[in-house]
Amino acid sequence: MIGADKLALIGGIPVNSKPRPVYNTIGNAEKAALMEVMDSGELSGFVARAGSSFLGGPQVRALEHAICDYFGVKHAVAVNSATSALHCATHALKLEPGDEVIVSPYTMTASASAILFAGGVPVFADIEEDTFGLDPLAVEALITPRTRAIMAVNIFGHPCRLAPLRDLADRYSLSLIEDNAQSPGATYQGAWAGTIGDSSILSFNRHKTMQCGEGGVLITNDDSIALRAQLLRNHGEACVEDMHLEDIANTIGLNLRMTELEAAVARVQFSRIEELTKPRVRLAQRLNTGLSCIDGFIPPAVDEQCTHVYYVYCLKIDAEMVGIPRDLVAQALTAEGFFTRAGYLSPVYLEPLYQQRICFGSTGFPFTAHAAPHTLNYDRGSCPTCERIQDHELLMTDIIYEPYTEVDMDGFVEACAKIIRNRDDLLAIHRDRTSSP
Numbered sequence: 001m002i003g004a005d006k007l008a009l010i011g012g013i014p015v016n017s018k019p020r021p022v023y024n025t026i027g028n029a030e031k032a033a034l035m036e037v038m039d040s041g042e043l044s045g046f047v048a049r050a051g052s053s054f055l056g057g058p059q060v061r062a063l064e065h066a067i068c069d070y071f072g073v074k075h076a077v078a079v080n081s082a083t084s085a086l087h088c089a090t091h092a093l094k095l096e097p098g099d100e101v102i103v104s105p106y107t108m109t110a111s112a113s114a115i116l117f118a119g120g121v122p123v124f125a126d127i128e129e130d131t132f133g134l135d136p137l138a139v140e141a142l143i144t145p146r147t148r149a150i151m152a153v154n155i156f157g158h159p160c161r162l163a164p165l166r167d168l169a170d171r172y173s174l175s176l177i178e179d180n181a182q183s184p185g186a187t188y189q190g191a192w193a194g195t196i197g198d199s200s201i202l203s204f205n206r207h208k209t210m211q212c213g214e215g216g217v218l219i220t221n222d223d224s225i226a227l228r229a230q231l232l233r234n235h236g237e238a239c240v241e242d243m244h245l246e247d248i249a250n251t252i253g254l255n256l257r258m259t260e261l262e263a264a265v266a267r268v269q270f271s272r273i274e275e276l277t278k279p280r281v282r283l284a285q286r287l288n289t290g291l292s293c294i295d296g297f298i299p300p301a302v303d304e305q306c307t308h309v310y311y312v313y314c315l316k317i318d319a320e321m322v323g324i325p326r327d328l329v330a331q332a333l334t335a336e337g338f339f340t341r342a343g344y345l346s347p348v349y350l351e352p353l354y355q356q357r358i359c360f361g362s363t364g365f366p367f368t369a370h371a372a373p374h375t376l377n378y379d380r381g382s383c384p385t386c387e388r389i390q391d392h393e394l395l396m397t398d399i400i401y402e403p404y405t406e407v408d409m410d411g412f413v414e415a416c417a418k419i420i421r422n423r424d425d426l427l428a429i430h431r432d433r434t435s436s437p
């Protein structure tokens with residue numbers, strides 16, 4: 001018994017010895033849609049000129065149409081990545097240099113850099129314990145006369161506190177952007193996540209639930225946001241004259257166009273959104289049930305007003321109760337055959353870009369364009385909840401996709417139990433490591 005229970009980290013037999021399967025949901029329908037475009041010879045439908053080809057080819061439009069229908073919104077603008085879609089969202093704000101946008105620090109780097117590219121400066125507000133999204137109280141405390149927008153991130157598959165954030169945006173006349181790359185199909189008070197903000201984005205990159213290679217979409221009910229997004233996507237400055245646009249602020253463009261190939265694949269993947277989400281939810285719920293019986297392992301919270309789509313599985317551990325440091329738990333779980341990461345990403349403000357305030361050129365633009373740059377706080381300690389969760393509490397694993405099964409989920413729970421049973425061995429490793437020079 002003792003021998004069989006030996007931790008894989010110190011040479012025992014792992015709970016799971018199967019290799020990690022690839023997440024591959026590309027089937028015959030995706031292949032057929034792709035080949036249809038290949039056969040047509042029209043691999044992109046965009047021309048940077050006012051007129052019908054300004055908005056792209058038939059696949060891009062059909063994808064946009066399907067997304068509008070599903071989410072019940074007026075406009076969808078398909079671009080070559082969700083990062084580009086975030087650029088569309090911040091570009092549409094028509095910021096003056098140095099304007100502030102309040103954003104979550106617990107996100108993928110692009111949420112904040114899209115603000116800088118639009119000439120604004122990110123102001124990071126702390127997150128709250130359960131949804132890992134912006135804490136509305138922290139946001140309100142940071143609103144100043146220079147604040148123009150809030151960028152909320154629905155992280156890990158769960159919406160953040162969208163109603164109070166919407167309320168703040170309305171009360172202070174701010175725009176609300178939802179970075180919904182990780183949570184398409186989640187709901188908040190019965191509404192789709194991504195439809196409460198003035199604009200939101202979704203992603204089709206290879207890590208997301210739906211994939212097409214690279215791709216992203218901005219959705220909005222606001223005509224002027226949609227137009228600015230379309231102009232940024234397709235060389236707007238060359239089109240405004242023929243479009244008779246009077247207000248040319250932020251009509252300068254790039255080439256962020258999605259090809260017909262990606263749109264065709266994205267369209268099929270999007271038609272399967274529920275089918276692709278279901279296994280994640282089912283497997284995550286199995287983990288939730290199993291982990292709730294293990295002291296110190298805290299399954300992800302699901303707010304009663306929300307549904308969770310489990311882009312990844314993030315649990316918290318109470319290291320004191322478990323009696324083992326979090327990072328060692330992650331290593332032990334990985335050794336047991338379930339890849340587990342200690343934390344997600346460092347709070348964005350700890351990146352060198354913010355620590356040194358060097359962005360465009362070498363003298364600090366756009367931070368220097370802010371009216372009172374010394375009031376911008378990117379210091380360690382500025383979002384203590386985010387830092388504590390990232391440094392000590394969060395464990396992330398992405399085993400909640402097929403072909404993983406319920407048996408594998410039970411294996412993960414068993415691996416957690418095994419770690420607790422072998423606490424003394426792990427603490428010995430910890431002592432060895434911390435005492436060596």
Ligand SMILES: *Cc1c(COP(=O)(O)O)cnc(C)c1O
Pocket residue numbers: 081082083084107108110111153179181182203204205214215216
């Ligand atoms: C994946 C992701 C993005 C960027 O998506 P891309 O399509 O890779 O550009 C932005 N924000 C969040 C929260 C993400 O998870």
